[in-house]
Amino acid sequence: MSFYVTTPIYYVNDAPHVGHAYTSIAADALARYHRARGREPVRMLTGTDEHGQKIADTAKERGTTPQAHADSVVTRFLSTWKHLGISNDDFIRTTESRHKEIVQDVWRRLEAAGDIYLGDYEGLYCVGCEAFYTEGQLEQPGNICPDHKKPVSLVKESSYFFRLSKYQDRLIEHFEKNPDFVRPESRRNEILSFIRSGLRDLSVSRTSFSWGIPVPNDPKHVIYVWIDALTNYISALGGVGAPLYQQFWGADDATRIHVIGKDILRFHAVYWPCMLMSAGLPLPRTIFTHGWWTVRGQKISKSLPATKVDPNLIADDIGVDALRYYLLREIPLGLDGDFSFEALIGRFNSDLANDLGNLLNRTVSMLQKYVDGVVPEPVPALDGVGAHATLREQAVRAKAEAERNFDAIAPARALEAIWELVRGANAYVASAAPWTLAKDPARKAELGHVLHTFLEASLWAALLAAPVMPGKCAEILAQLGVPHLAGKWPTEWNTMLPPGTTMATPQPIFPRIDEPRAKQLLDRWIPPEAREGVPAADGVPAAIEDQVTLKNKSAPAPRPPAAPTAAAATNGGATLVSYEDFSRLDLRVAHIVSAERVPKKDKLLKLVVDLGGGQTRQVVAGIAESYAPEAIVGRRVIFLANLKPAKIGGVESQGMILAAGEEKVVALSALDQEVPPGTKVR
């Protein structure tokens, strides 16, 4: 069974920013996880999309040729991926001849299937998206592209068409038979209803410019850039029939996963599978669509240079792994999120410096102090009792949960589970108190067991987190004296760390970022123009931080106005609403699957709730003064699912859980029967 994971190939009209880095890091963590599980062979692919009108126009603006332009920008992608620890096995450029040949081969296959015909195209084209639009899909008046906010251009030329419409029914059938074809579920439903609304044949060649791959036998036409680009996933394998193709694409049991951003779902989930069906080739198994990052609340765009956060700069200052951790931990992969420098530093200090760094430092230092740095023997009789057993169970659970969630492409949840182990290990050290045991020679064996146990737990945490933080986890393994375990996965408890192993001198791996350093970093990272006018991500007025009394404009609370108007019906002073008003609220049963404190916000908890059908939402609730995070995980609550998203404490909240209480929440809503998540509440 092979495992093949790809990123989109990035346009070379732009240097890589944190949004691009996100996709590559997510795909890389998956590849590393599957390698660690011994799932050979694993292959990861990324690359660059270098043809098309957009690149030709950019090169022209810069007074150079498209090829010279691509050659210079591609080096930025190559060096950034190297810097960020991306472990791609290949890097494909669409201007390479190995790619061009396969694109023409695929074209011929579509032609042989009778799916290509010549016609005239008259329609609307957005160069930014390299996509065709109908008037109904554009913002009116003025035919404005909804993504680029610029008018599209009218294109009128002779063009080849691909019979996309012919595949509509087969594609719908494929979606129905393969519920995992597009994930998450919400994206699947969205694209499926697009397909059901009717597919029109696609214009697949252009004659008005020449920067592309010529149509075989008609070189006046260049092949539409998306047909060219999508083919990269098989051209990099050598094309149909080549050995790598057979192994990673052609084999029935090959797992083929495309990780993409939500902006390019239509191309991957409609055009690409129809092309493959026409060519008689297998389809990808899953197209995993992640959400969109804004930066300090704004869309990343060329016109706002401050939003184009350079991942290299952050990696230089606080380490690649901290950035990787933040991006994958902060937001569940399918959801949108806001990149906040303050939250990045917050996570660094709490999760990395305090939890993981502290664990390692304490473990290795105590080993040096009490047993000269040599790992002692565990005591089998102690393993199954009290706190020792609890930690072992936590480790076994963290491993199982990490596996379940990495397998399900849910790295944020995998990390959450791993951090429960990290925190559990810190609590174990505190309760087992090795410093007390060390004073009593009669308890030497017990001390040895405690030291061994928390070292083993640190080792497990490092191995489990390594797909996300490969560099720092390898450093942890080196400090624990087992560098050869890098890239491995834990097996049995208490077998990973051989007694007798000698540890190195402890080195802090995540030195805490203190206030002056944080200020210095923020000054470096946030350009002055971005500081004016744009609210800091967590500069939200305290008044709106209590979700229960949420009143800001972008997220109107679903409650009657405080002062009823004379015309409003009232009932003892409270405004009466019609059933119609009430029915506009989408109330659902939600299960709380995780909860954690929002750094520096005493009242807030950040929750992830399960709404059934694979849908999850992140929500910020002003309940931290009444509920500890661990006390509410697993509860079933009533959830308002159609509240406009809003930032609370710098964190996006996508809905609201209902609770009782005025100033302070006194009780969470609950249901008196077990009902599945997503059930409607009326």
Ligand code: MSP
């Ligand atoms: N060249 C096409 C893809 C062809 S794939 C056959 C393209 N390139 S792109 O350079 O615009 O990169 C798109 C991808 O970069 C997105 O799909 C997404 O994976 C990533 N992102 C770019 N900006 C992003 C955010 N702001 N947030 C999250 N991901 C982002 O489209």
